[in-house]
Amino acid sequence: MATKDSASTLPTIDLSPFLDPNSSTEERESTVRAIDSACTEFGFFYLTGHGIPSATTDRVLSLAREFFSLPKAQKEKIARAKDGFRGYQGLGENVTLNSRDMHEAVDLYREVGTINGPRPPFEALQGLNPWPEEPEELRPFYEDYIQECMRVCSTLLGAMGVALKLSPALDAAAPASTEDDDVFVRNTTNSFWIMRMIGYPPLAKPLSSKNGNEDRVEEFSCGEHSDYGCLTLLLADPTKNALQVRLKSGGYLNVDPVPGAFVVNIGDMVERWTNGQWHSVRHRVIHRGEGYRVSVPFFYEPNWDAVVKPLKRCVKRSGGVVKYEEAMYGDHLMGKLHNNFYNGGD
Numbered sequence: 001m002a003t004k005d006s007a008s009t010l011p012t013i014d015l016s017p018f019l020d021p022n023s024s025t026e027e028r029e030s031t032v033r034a035i036d037s038a039c040t041e042f043g044f045f046y047l048t049g050h051g052i053p054s055a056t057t058d059r060v061l062s063l064a065r066e067f068f069s070l071p072k073a074q075k076e077k078i079a080r081a082k083d084g085f086r087g088y089q090g091l092g093e094n095v096t097l098n099s100r101d102m103h104e105a106v107d108l109y110r111e112v113g114t115i116n117g118p119r120p121p122f123e124a125l126q127g128l129n130p131w132p133e134e135p136e137e138l139r140p141f142y143e144d145y146i147q148e149c150m151r152v153c154s155t156l157l158g159a160m161g162v163a164l165k166l167s168p169a170l171d172a173a174a175p176a177s178t179e180d181d182d183v184f185v186r187n188t189t190n191s192f193w194i195m196r197m198i199g200y201p202p203l204a205k206p207l208s209s210k211n212g213n214e215d216r217v218e219e220f221s222c223g224e225h226s227d228y229g230c231l232t233l234l235l236a237d238p239t240k241n242a243l244q245v246r247l248k249s250g251g252y253l254n255v256d257p258v259p260g261a262f263v264v265n266i267g268d269m270v271e272r273w274t275n276g277q278w279h280s281v282r283h284r285v286i287h288r289g290e291g292y293r294v295s296v297p298f299f300y301e302p303n304w305d306a307v308v309k310p311l312k313r314c315v316k317r318s319g320g321v322v323k324y325e326e327a328m329y330g331d332h333l334m335g336k337l338h339n340n341f342y343n344g345g346d
């Protein structure tokens, strides 16, 4: 069920009716309606009733913080290879909109041990993750947490499929192209997920002079972007005034963390599947506050070789005009990743 106190906060979706086998049809229907409204209006929402205890999310954040507090040489032991994407990236190594992001990060992807299938991931994304050796507990803890995140995301995508009102789900063995309520679930059975730990020191530069009505921002903790896949499950420490989400009506909404809730947003592939009925909303991080901010987004992506194109029902609803081309998810991801890193020069 969605609650929206005012336009200054995101709606909250309670997923518990989809995790509790004893929930009523009405309870599920209420969650489904809330999802449709939140995805149409904001593309972002708080998620509660997901079943992951705060003790787990607190530890996930504190382990990431412990890693970032290690000496540089220690962190660089798992540095991203020049021709690869997995591993540690230092401050300013990530680039968004041609501007260097003021954060450090570790990217872990679904591991690709043995290559099979007609379209395996490109070489740069093949292989295993370079896990931090310290803190020692990080790897086993995160491996369990990733499983938990996948369970939540798959359940949420199931509810989102129902919210789109396509047609009742057919057999699980139906082809991936089947456009029923399970369309998202079916295309994420081998999700090419990404787990990202991010560390943000406060920005150093003061705000420069006003540009029109808005302060001109010259330095970003993370530049404005939309996310690439299906869903992002964002876990962030309690730092306020850092994440900003674009509003349909113009301007930005400050999205502060809420204890026990994830911030969830839908990605480019869901926008494409829905022919724009739901938007993959742009957002950015500007951390000018006190202290070192840590966030750990989990990106639940389609299968590497999922073919994503506007669903016929969604096209019909939006006046019959197909607004997006067909794309294989892996190609979409590679296109984005190749622009994401700083490689010298100014």
Ligand SMILES: O=C(O)CCC(=O)C(=O)O
Residues within 6 Å of the ligand: 196, 198, 222, 227, 234, 236, 243, 283, 284, 285, 295, 297
């Ligand atoms: O750190 C955050 O709050 C958001 C990070 C983000 O948008 C991303 O990594 O895609």
Ligand SMILES: [Fe+2]
Residues within 6 Å of the ligand: 225, 226, 227, 232, 283
């Ligand atoms: Fe993002």
